[in-house]
Amino acid sequence: MRAVLRDRYGPIHALRVEEVERPVPGEGEALVRVQASSLNRADLHSVTGMPRLARIGIGMTGPRFPLIGLDVAGTVEEVGGNVRGLAPGDEVWADLSPVGSGAFADYVCAAEGIFSPRPAKIGFEEAATMPHSAILALQGLRAWGRPISPGHQVLINGAGGCVGPFAVRIAKSHGAEVTGVDSTAKMDLLRAVGADHVVDFTREDVTRNGVSYDRILDIATHRSVFDFRRSLTPDGTYSMIADGLGDLFGAAIFGSLFSIRTGRRMGIAPWKPNDRDGLAHLSDLANQGVLEPVIDRRIGLEEVPIALLDLQQGRTLGKVVVGI
Ligand SMILES: NC(=O)c1ccc[n+]([C@@H]2O[C@H](COP(=O)([O-])OP(=O)(O)OC[C@H]3O[C@@H](n4cnc5c(N)ncnc54)[C@H](OP(=O)(O)O)[C@@H]3O)[C@@H](O)[C@H]2O)c1
Structure with a gap:
């Protein structure tokens, strides 16, 4: 599969898009085909490693996970053993913060509890702007x-x-x-x-x-x-x-x-990523049309580095959606 990655904290231009091995879901995990993702300021922090507060959880001296990207909306492709709440074909969304990152890729693999049902009345691209x-x-x-x-x-x-x-x-x-x-x-x-x-x-x-x-x-x-x-x-x-x-x-x-x-x-402010009640409330608002996102533009994986640079330099208006 294709993924945006980096080996160390540093400038955005050191990011690259590469073929990496598609993950295989282990016990309690789900493999999700990414339909869309979106850029967040936190992605910049995980690329540059600055401010240092952002390194808590992702690696103090260098990134513990090579892949980047937090917001994901997609379709369950495969599940590992002992997965009870998800099945192939389910449409889900998530913030990958608790498991590292990796949304700027063709697939993500994570514990099933990370994923919740996405709002059904909006598209994958709109849904991908919201979890984080x-x-x-x-x-x-x-x-x-x-x-x-x-x-x-x-x-x-x-x-x-x-x-x-x-x-x-x-x-x-x-x-x-x-x-x-x-x-x-x-x-x-x-x-x-x-x-x-x-x-x-x-x-x-x-x-x-x-x-x-x-x-x-x-x-x-x-x-x-x-x-x-x-x-x-x-x-x-x-x-x-x-x-x-x-x-x-x-x-x-x-x-x-x-x-x-x-x-x-x-x-x-408190922060509990993927809080079930919170996401359910957001899903209701999204389905009612109350939460319509502002989308700056839609891009492919190859354009993630340039779009992150635009975000860093204040040249984006609203969310940049990555359509896979
Ligand atoms: N628990 C937590 O607190 C928690 C958890 C996770 C993430 N975070 C962090 O929370 C932040 C989320 O914010 P975000 O993604 O919305 O950031 P953002 O996209 O950078 O938005 C900040 C906005 O503030 C504007 N701004 C700059 N200077 C200002 C000023 N003096 N007065 C008023 N507005 C000003 C910016 O304008 P310009 O673009 O024109 O500068 C920008 O539109 C991220 O940095 C993320 O890392 C916090």
Whole structure:
């Protein structure tokens, strides 16, 4: 089978597409023919090994798995012994984060528990945009066990990337009034996915606009949690989708301290990849047409390196889908 791979952390141009042996499913595993995959910012991290936080789980000194790619939607081809929940022909989706990676390939092989039924009313390409990014959005918005209610003011900082557009759509599906913050080039995209208000961070500081938000999801993480403190309602929540170690510790330590002293809650967004309930909820939303992804373009395996370079340099608008 063909696969995109690398031997060490380094520049994107060191990626190559090669013929590798097709995996054989072992006990409890399923082999899935990849119908589509999609690019995430996390794929860049697994190629470059930066920020270092990203190396936890994939190898501190070098990549433990040569293949890359997290999001997958595909069809079960073969199952190993003792597989009870999947059969050949089943259509599934998954985030491969817990098993390494390998979605930019013709086939993936992993424990059956990684895979869930994909939403039936959308195509494989649309489904492949969601398992990693949309679950991050959903779990970030549900953090602290305080759900979004109709009329809530919700702020999504960094709303125009891989995760943000799903966060806007999910918040809107709860009846919230949503403000999306991103760069000038992303303003139309934010309006297109339903943001009620858009803020260009290059021109305006959203933490000084006098508005208090019930829920803040911070995906951009380019500023201190202290800045957002002044923008929370008395029982508001702030969740950060952390990128680097500094963000992680800053939000975890200062956010917790701040939470203790007030009714507000601030800290790192929880992340449980392939959470069954979460994916089932996303599947319902997708089937209802609520979660329509923004697709920048569709590419083949050979174009993955150039598309990752575009993602790294901020030249993509929405998700890049890899059709196998
Ligand atoms: N538990 C966790 O916290 C967890 C788990 C897994 C993964 N992650 C990480 O979470 C991140 C997911 O984010 P993503 O994939 O949506 O990233 P992304 O695609 O890079 O989106 C971030 C967006 O923020 C914008 N932005 C840049 N500077 C900004 C600023 N100062 N203010 C507002 N917006 C700004 C970016 O615009 P430009 O493109 O124009 O710069 C981009 O549109 C990844 O880095 C991933 O590694 C976190």
